[in-house]
Amino acid sequence: MLRFLLRRIGLIVPTFIGVTFLSFMLIRLVPGDPIEVRVGEHGIAPARLAELRHEFGLDQPLWKQFLDYERGVVTGGLGVSVVTREPVWNEFVTLFPATLELSFCAISLALLVGLPLGVIAAVKRGSVFDYGLMGLSITGASMPIFWWGLMIILVFSVTLGWTPVSGRISDMYYVEPWTGFMLIDSWFSDDKGAFASAVSHLILPAIVLGTQPLAVVARMTRSAMLDVLGEDYIRTARAKGLGEGRVVVVHALRNAAIPVVTVVGLQVGALLGGAILTETIFSWPGVGHWLVESIQRRDYPVLQGGTLLVATLVILVNLGVDMMYGFLNPRIRR
Amino acid sequence: MFWRSFAENRGAVLGLVFMAVLTALALTASIAAPHSPTEQYRDAFLTPPVWQSGGTWKFVLGTDDVGRDMASRLIHGARLSLLIGVAVVGLSLTAGTTLGLTAAFAGGLVDTVIMRLMDVLLVFPSLLLAIVIVAILGPGLFNAMLAVAIVTLPGYTRLSRASALGEMSRDYVIATRCAGAGPLHLMFNTVLPNCAAPLIVQASLGFSAAILEAAALGFLGLGAQPPTPEWGTMLAGALQYYQRAWWVLTFPGLCILATVLAFNLFGDGLRDALDPKLKR
Numbered sequence: 001m002l003r004f005l006l007r008r009i010g011l012i013v014p015t016f017i018g019v020t021f022l023s024f025m026l027i028r029l030v031p032g033d034p035i036e037v038r039v040g041e042h043g044i045a046p047a048r049l050a051e052l053r054h055e056f057g058l059d060q061p062l063w064k065q066f067l068d069y070e071r072g073v074v075t076g077g078l079g080v081s082v083v084t085r086e087p088v089w090n091e092f093v094t095l096f097p098a099t100l101e102l103s104f105c106a107i108s109l110a111l112l113v114g115l116p117l118g119v120i121a122a123v124k125r126g127s128v129f130d131y132g133l134m135g136l137s138i139t140g141a142s143m144p145i146f147w148w149g150l151m152i153i154l155v156f157s158v159t160l161g162w163t164p165v166s167g168r169i170s171d172m173y174y175v176e177p178w179t180g181f182m183l184i185d186s187w188f189s190d191d192k193g194a195f196a197s198a199v200s201h202l203i204l205p206a207i208v209l210g211t212q213p214l215a216v217v218a219r220m221t222r223s224a225m226l227d228v229l230g231e232d233y234i235r236t237a238r239a240k241g242l243g244e245g246r247v248v249v250v251h252a253l254r255n256a257a258i259p260v261v262t263v264v265g266l267q268v269g270a271l272l273g274g275a276i277l278t279e280t281i282f283s284w285p286g287v288g289h290w291l292v293e294s295i296q297r298r299d300y301p302v303l304q305g306g307t308l309l310v311a312t313l314v315i316l317v318n319l320g321v322d323m324m325y326g327f328l329n330p331r332i333r334r
Numbered sequence: 335m336f337w338r339s340f341a342e343n344r345g346a347v348l349g350l351v352f353m354a355v356l357t358a359l360a361l362t363a364s365i366a367a368p369h370s371p372t373e374q375y376r377d378a379f380l381t382p383p384v385w386q387s388g389g390t391w392k393f394v395l396g397t398d399d400v401g402r403d404m405a406s407r408l409i410h411g412a413r414l415s416l417l418i419g420v421a422v423v424g425l426s427l428t429a430g431t432t433l434g435l436t437a438a439f440a441g442g443l444v445d446t447v448i449m450r451l452m453d454v455l456l457v458f459p460s461l462l463l464a465i466v467i468v469a470i471l472g473p474g475l476f477n478a479m480l481a482v483a484i485v486t487l488p489g490y491t492r493l494s495r496a497s498a499l500g501e502m503s504r505d506y507v508i509a510t511r512c513a514g515a516g517p518l519h520l521m522f523n524t525v526l527p528n529c530a531a532p533l534i535v536q537a538s539l540g541f542s543a544a545i546l547e548a549a550a551l552g553f554l555g556l557g558a559q560p561p562t563p564e565w566g567t568m569l570a571g572a573l574q575y576y577q578r579a580w581w582v583l584t585f586p587g588l589c590i591l592a593t594v595l596a597f598n599l600f601g602d603g604l605r606d607a608l609d610p611k612l613k614r
Contacts, residue, residue: 011453018454029470135345138602142594144546146553147569147587150576158577273461277550291462292554295469307458307466314457 004326012315017070019315023308024069027300028062078305083297088305092287097180098168099286102278103271105202106210107264114214115253115260118221122229123248133218140215145274149208149281156204163200166283170197209278213267220263224256231255258328265321269314339607346603352596360413367406368394371563375401380579396581398571404581407563408589414564415545415593418479422544423537425483430490431533435521437491438498449495452488460485464547468556475548475564478557482547486540493536497529535605542597549590565590 053059060068072078078088121130157165168182169175173194175185183202186194228234229252237251238244276288283289287306294302341347359366369375381397382389383404389396395404437448455463467481468474501507502525510524551557552566560571568586576583 014450015453015457018450019457022454022458026466026470138345138598139591139595142542142546142591142598144549144553144566144587144590144594146550146566147583147590150569150573150583151587154576154580154583269457269459271459273459276459276461276465277553280554291465295465295556303466303469307462310459310462311457314459318457 005323008319008322008326012319016312016315019311020070020073020308021066023304023311024066026304026307030300073308078308079301081294081302082299083302088302089309091290091302092306092309094180095285095287095290098182098284099272099275099279099288101181101183102202102205102209102284102286103268103275105206106271106274107213109206109210110213110217111264114217115221115257118218118260119225119248119253119256121218121222122225125226130222134222137215137219140211141219143211143215145208145211146277146281148211149205149278152204152208153281163204164197168198168201168285169194170201173197205278205282205284208281209271209274212274213264213271216267217260217264220260221256224259225252228252228256258325262321262325265324266318268317272310272314336607340603343603343606345599346607349596349599349603352592353600356412356593356596357416359409360416363410363413367403367409368392369403369406371407371410372402372561375403377401380575380582382579383581395585396579398568398582399575399579402561404585407568408565408585411563411565411568411586411589412593414475414558414562415549415590418475418482418548419541419544419597421479422483422486422548423540425480426486426540426544427490427533427537429483430487431494431526433487434491434494434496435498435526438495438502439517439521445495448491452491455485455488458485461547461550464551465554465556468551473556473559475558475562478548478551479544481551482544485547486543489536489540490533493532494526494529497532498525501525501528531608535601535608538597538601538604542594542601545590545597546594 050059058065076089078092080087081091084091117133121133124130153165156162164170169186173186173189173191175182175189175194175198178185178188182198183195186198189195225248229248234247234252237247242251272288275286276292278284279286279289280292287310291303291306291310294300294306375393375397378390378393378397378401380399381393381401383396384391384394386396393403393405395408397403398407433448433452437445458466464478464481464485467484468477471477471480498521507520507524511520515524548557549564549566549569552564553570555570558564558567560567565586569583572579572582572586
């Protein structure tokens with residue numbers, strides 16, 4: 001197990017260096033000098049430009065700049081936002097809980113709904129329900145979620161008026177940002193309406209972001225269950241005289257769930273991509289919304305640092321999933 | 335034999351029919367569309383579709399905020415979406431296959447460098463990487479297509495490398511090598527045709543991914559720029575007033591969904607037909 005772990009971690013190091021190199025190059029590929037981009041259209045005196053270039057180390061050779069950048073990355077120095085003058089890291093840490101909360105709810109929804117649906121489809125293989133669900137699943141996987149989100153807003157928020165259109169909580173409530181997770185913070189706040197408001201703000205974005213994972217989970221569960229239901233130990237369980245429900249839920253689902261959960265874990269990149277669109281549509285104050293805004297404001301340090309942090313997150317989650325899979329399935333530990 | 339097993343899959347046939355209709359519309363867009371996609375009818379802002387009160391047969395699917403005919407814009411949009419699909423898949427498939435075959439044949443350091451590079455591309459969420467590339471290159475349809483092609487590159491590279499490695503130790507490859515074939519001949523004439531099936535499936539699924547990602551970039555204002563009738567760009571334009579005019583939001587999105595769905599259904603059917611082992 002330890003060797004498997006060490007080898008897996010060893011593979012990450014070159015990937016991480018590659019990721020930092022890409023994000024380092026990003027700001028240098030943008031047409032124009034980073035300083036000139038920073039001062040914008042006002043222009044700058046040549047003497048002051050040279051001074052600033054020296055201050056930011058831009059007169060150093062490229063390899064030295066890269067090493068400096070690497071050192072900054074390792075010590076958490078990711079630069080400062082051009083717009084707010086806040087360190088990129090601080091902004092990320094403030095906004096990330098919102099993205100995490102949204103993603104967590106979306107994935108929970110996908111698993112809570114997708115697993116049972118996939119199981120039923122596999123058990124009733126070839127039925128109308130099976131065909132209907134697989135049709136819906138491929139439709140969900142093909143869904144342009146930016147459009148899906150707007151349609152849902154149009155129906156539930158605008159026409160029916162059931163839920164608010166944007167944000168995390170109504171302006172009426174002030175919730176002390178204690179954990180950064182609005183559901184938890186509002187639950188412990190004195191105002192009991194705050195929690196209801198947070199839920200009503202969260203529910204539509206979670207459905208929109210959860211749609212594609214839900215489709216994937218339902219499809220994967222069905223095919224994993226079909227595999228497992230053909231195994232000998234299922235026949236044994238049935239032969240023992242166990243009830244069908246017990247066979248399906250306890251014996252089959254427990255084994256079918258491993259590949260499904262692994263795939264869900266590896267989808268975290270796609271989920272964060274979806275979060276960019278979902279947060280933009282619902283004005284959800286998270287990392288995705290922040291990154292899109294950074295482009296519109298030409299705030300390159302934010303785009304650079306934010307991209308690096310998101311990629312690092314994906315690397316870590318993939319590592320975690322791999323380790324969990326290695327733990328659950330001894331066959332791949334070699 | 336292939337066709338029979340493909341035709342069994344009703345969804346795949348449906349996808350194929352939709353693709354054929356869409357291609358026909360795209361090719362004849364200038365004739366099939368009743369109006370010009372950019373002409374503004376100043377006396378017909380936000381006309382609803384024909385079946386709703388206030389609608390007219392002149393604008394079957396209604397008009398947008400500056401009086402452009404929705405149906406004509408959607409038909410011209412089909413042309414763009416297919417162009418995006420063809421260009422992105424063509425570019426990504428060619429470059430990815432070449433890289434993958436090179437990695438498989440060269441082995442050693444070249445293999446390691448190419449595959450680690452692909453690992454790096456893969457840890458970025460594809461939409462985020464595409465956004466970053468467009469942010470560097472500047473917004474526009476061409477840059478968006480280039481970005482999506484780069485983002486989808488690792489899939490083709492990994493797939494072609496894996497299938498090439500599987501084929502290389504086969505007898506027919508060794509025989510060709512012994513007969514004196516050069517590495518390029520071996521790569522493209524001997525091994526590639528035998529790796530084609532999974533690549534074709536990946537390409538048809540890649541088509542839908544390309545259309546979806548390019549539309550998302552258009553929606554974020556980073557793809558095709560207005561007044562280009564690209565479906566995602568049209569949705570972005572509708573943001574200001576979609577609450578008053580459902581049709582400007584509904585139809586472009588339905589077009590994206592139907593097209594992506596058609597290519598996915600077709601790709602699934604193709605996979606089942608080409609690789610009976612996977613069929614359950």
